[in-house]
Amino acid sequence: MINPYWELIILLCLINIIFTVSLNLILGYNGQFSLGHAGFLAIGCYTSGALTANLGWPLWAGILMSIVMSIIGAVIIGYPCLRLRGDYLAIATLGFAEILRIMANAIRPDLFGGPTGMQNVKSFYKYIPVPEPMNGVGNLLFTILFTLVFFALLVWGIWALASFLQRIINRRLRWDHWRWLICGLVVLAVIVANFACRGALFYRIFGRWHYETGSGGARIIDKAGIFHFFQALTKDSFASPQWAMFALFIVVVAIVTWMIRNYLISVPGRAVVAIREDEIAATNLGLNCTWMKLQNFMFGSALAGLAGAMLAHTIPLFKPMDFNFFKSVDVLLMVVLGGMGSITGSFVGATIITVLLEALRFLGDWRLVMYSLILILFMIFKPGGLLGSAELGQLIRRRAETAIQRLVGDDPSAGSEARDA
Amino acid sequence: MDAGQPLLVVNDLHVAYGAVRALHGISFAVRDGEIVTLIGANGAGKSTTMNTIIGLVKCRQGKISFNGEEIANQPAHQIVHKGLALAPEGRRLFLNLTVRENLEVGGLVTRDKGRKQDLLTEVFTLFPRIKERLRQVAGTLSGGEQQMLAISRAMMQDPRLMLLDEPSLGLAPNLVQEIFEKIRYLNREGKTILLVEQNAYQALKISQQAHVLEQGRIVMSGTGAELSANPKIKEAYLGG
Ligand SMILES: Nc1ncnc2c1ncn2[C@@H]1O[C@H](COP(=O)(O)OP(=O)(O)OP(=O)(O)O)[C@@H](O)[C@H]1O
Ligand SMILES: [Mg+2]
Numbered sequence: 001m002i003n004p005y006w007e008l009i010i011l012l013c014l015i016n017i018i019f020t021v022s023l024n025l026i027l028g029y030n031g032q033f034s035l036g037h038a039g040f041l042a043i044g045c046y047t048s049g050a051l052t053a054n055l056g057w058p059l060w061a062g063i064l065m066s067i068v069m070s071i072i073g074a075v076i077i078g079y080p081c082l083r084l085r086g087d088y089l090a091i092a093t094l095g096f097a098e099i100l101r102i103m104a105n106a107i108r109p110d111l112f113g114g115p116t117g118m119q120n121v122k123s124f125y126k127y128i129p130v131p132e133p134m135n136g137v138g139n140l141l142f143t144i145l146f147t148l149v150f151f152a153l154l155v156w157g158i159w160a161l162a163s164f165l166q167r168i169i170n171r172r173l174r175w176d177h178w179r180w181l182i183c184g185l186v187v188l189a190v191i192v193a194n195f196a197c198r199g200a201l202f203y204r205i206f207g208r209w210h211y212e213t214g215s216g217g218a219r220i221i222d223k224a225g226i227f228h229f230f231q232a233l234t235k236d237s238f239a240s241p242q243w244a245m246f247a248l249f250i251v252v253v254a255i256v257t258w259m260i261r262n263y264l265i266s267v268p269g270r271a272v273v274a275i276r277e278d279e280i281a282a283t284n285l286g287l288n289c290t291w292m293k294l295q296n297f298m299f300g301s302a303l304a305g306l307a308g309a310m311l312a313h314t315i316p317l318f319k320p321m322d323f324n325f326f327k328s329v330d331v332l333l334m335v336v337l338g339g340m341g342s343i344t345g346s347f348v349g350a351t352i353i354t355v356l357l358e359a360l361r362f363l364g365d366w367r368l369v370m371y372s373l374i375l376i377l378f379m380i381f382k383p384g385g386l387l388g389s390a391e392l393g394q395l396i397r398r399r400a401e402t403a404i405q406r407l408v409g410d411d412p413s414a415g416s417e418a419r420d421a
Numbered sequence: 422m423d424a425g426q427p428l429l430v431v432n433d434l435h436v437a438y439g440a441v442r443a444l445h446g447i448s449f450a451v452r453d454g455e456i457v458t459l460i461g462a463n464g465a466g467k468s469t470t471m472n473t474i475i476g477l478v479k480c481r482q483g484k485i486s487f488n489g490e491e492i493a494n495q496p497a498h499q500i501v502h503k504g505l506a507l508a509p510e511g512r513r514l515f516l517n518l519t520v521r522e523n524l525e526v527g528g529l530v531t532r533d534k535g536r537k538q539d540l541l542t543e544v545f546t547l548f549p550r551i552k553e554r555l556r557q558v559a560g561t562l563s564g565g566e567q568q569m570l571a572i573s574r575a576m577m578q579d580p581r582l583m584l585l586d587e588p589s590l591g592l593a594p595n596l597v598q599e600i601f602e603k604i605r606y607l608n609r610e611g612k613t614i615l616l617v618e619q620n621a622y623q624a625l626k627i628s629q630q631a632h633v634l635e636q637g638r639i640v641m642s643g644t645g646a647e648l649s650a651n652p653k654i655k656e657a658y659l660g661g
Contacts (some may be wrong), residue, residue, distance in 0.1 A: 027494060037635065074566075102510070141542050267529050270522075270525060270526055270529060271526070271529060273515075273518070273526075273527075274515055274518070274526040277516065277517055277518060278514075278515055280477065280509075280513065281509065281513035281515065282510060282526070283497045283498060283508045283511075284475050284476075284477055284497055284501065284506075285501065285526060285527055285530065285574070285578065286497075286498050286501030286502055286529070286530035287498055287529065287530075287579060288496070288498040289498070399446035408534075
């Protein structure tokens with residue numbers, strides 16, 4: 001068990017990742033300023049909260065309605081603003097978020113809780129059935145699955161590394177089978193290392209296997225290997241609702257990421273980036289800019305609404321003040337820090353700021369000063385954010401390529417202008 | 422070159438930017454398979470004409486028909502789907518995107534994957550330089566390469582009529598020559614071309630029809646050869 005405080009922070013990180021990515025779509029990829037993004041978070045939070053807690057809707061319907069309401073909000077704000085070029089959206093969203101906040105304060109306290117907020121929203125834990133401790137067969141199946149995945153990843157990793165090195169070496173010395181040689185070398189190195197530490201390495205990985213013939217009949221047991229590790233992990237931990245929560249959130253984040261990836265390589269996704277670069281040029285290439293921008297804004301807002309709904313059922317209470325302008329600044333900071341136009345950047349940005357927010361809680365209102373400082377420092381030293389507009393994988397590959405080129409002695413400046421497509 | 426049916430017909434076009442009137446009723450036609458050139462001094466209204474045809478600027482009055490269909494004042498994104506493409510003045514590339522991404526965005530209106538691949542092959546045969554630089558960021562291309570990319574991007578839209586607004590802007594003389602050769606090649610491959618040019622001499626040489634614009638009016642029309650022989654034109658646009 002992870003202690004509940006850290007558990008909440010991990011869950012908040014995951015929610016903030018979705019929230020950040022949703023703003024990055026609008027701000028980073030499309031270049032539209034949404035300065036009141038907390039407004040959409042509030043819509044999600046209050047819709048799902050009020051519907052499930054006060055009107056007796058089921059959870060799934062509450063979450064679905066959060067998304068629908070956010071999309072409706074996006075159309076109301078986006079349609080008039082996005083037809084124009086310029087920063088009208090920034091002002092409009094800012095006002096929109098404030099109006100929503102004031103409305104949440106004043107309207108229907110029986111439904112929305114008024115200024116003190118909502119405290120009766122049921123947490124996800126109330127919905128998740130506590131999983132039974134796993135029986136022997138289920139445990140074994142999961143263990144085998146995890147072990148297979150582990151070894152598959154290991155083999156794939158070595159293969160990817162070998163293929164990568166093959167490309168580099170081939171620039172100097174053409175030979176099609178470098179990667180086999182490299183794989184062989186890696187295997188050899190592992191065996192040698194195992195000898196060097198007198199078998200401790202293999203013991204850690206494969207464990208030591210025994211037959212045990214006890215009262216329950218003969219069975220195989222494994223001490224200390226990967227298999228053993230997964231067996232222990234799945235047996236106890238998977239029975240806790242905490243792990244179920246983590247799994248649920250991670251699955252949602254994964255699905256969201258996958259959807260965004262597909263969106264970005266589709267026509268609307270590419271159009272949106274072109275519009276950010278030059279809207280007039282995009283128009284005369286045949287793109288319906290208003291519709292593309294609106295679509296993007298709706299998608300981004302829907303994700304923010306989803307994040308809001310998840311938030312409602314994760315934290316014990318929320319109130320209108322939680323969705324003020326500073327919340328919008330928080331998420332802006334996460335996007336800028338991670339890198340506008342980088343999804344993995346948003347992951348990093350959201351995680352860092354969420355943890356930092358907690359770590360700096362003792363500063364009270366001085367935290368805002370820290371924010372400004374962080375922003376200013378980034379503007380000076382790394383204006384593109386941590387990852388710029390590249391994804392983490394690309395960045396690592398590019399770094400590694402230049403480093404190795406330098407080692408091999410190729411001219412590293414030759415490829416410096418090129419960018420991965 | 423046998424001139425076919427009129428592909429584009431502009432009739433009595435009036436355009437104004439607020440109180441500033443840019444075009445005072447111009448009319449001309451572009452026939453299928455032709456190269457037609459508009460020449461004129463700065464501010465004569467050449468770019469305005471191009472932008473109005475493609476739908477970026479709305480007209481006050483007048484008719485534009487493309488392939489028999491009325492397109493005046495329709496939104497640009499609909500006009501483009503009918504088979505017109507503009508390589509705008511100043512190129513307007515997506516400077517932070519790579520060459521490949523620029524071409525991809527140009528090809529977004531073409532839904533057919535196979536056709537897209539053919540278009541890409543066409544671009545690469547016309548501009549081998551573009552193929553070499555696919556991964557380079559467009560902003561780091563030289564001026565000539567940027568112009569090639571602008572034309573390539575317009576080609577990716579698979580147009581019947583290409584509108585080229587000052588394709589030789591800011592290029593060295595030998596590159597200007599190269600660009601004109603490419604335009605001619607495109608025309609031979611079946612593209613109809615409406616060209617706006619400051620390099621009047623070169624442009625008139627390759628075009629079947631030409632029109633001279635002055636302060637929003639067409640003051641003279643004729644074949645390319647006629648206009649380049651005309652003493653008035655010689656004095657005003659060909660440097661005596
Ligand atoms: N967006 C605009 N707003 C106001 N006036 C404009 C606008 N665009 C063009 N004009 C005016 O319309 C007239 C025609 O401009 P246009 O750009 O069509 O000229 P051009 O013939 O292309 O000139 P150049 O050879 O310099 O490109 C000019 O007087 C210009 O100042
Ligand atoms: Mg012009």
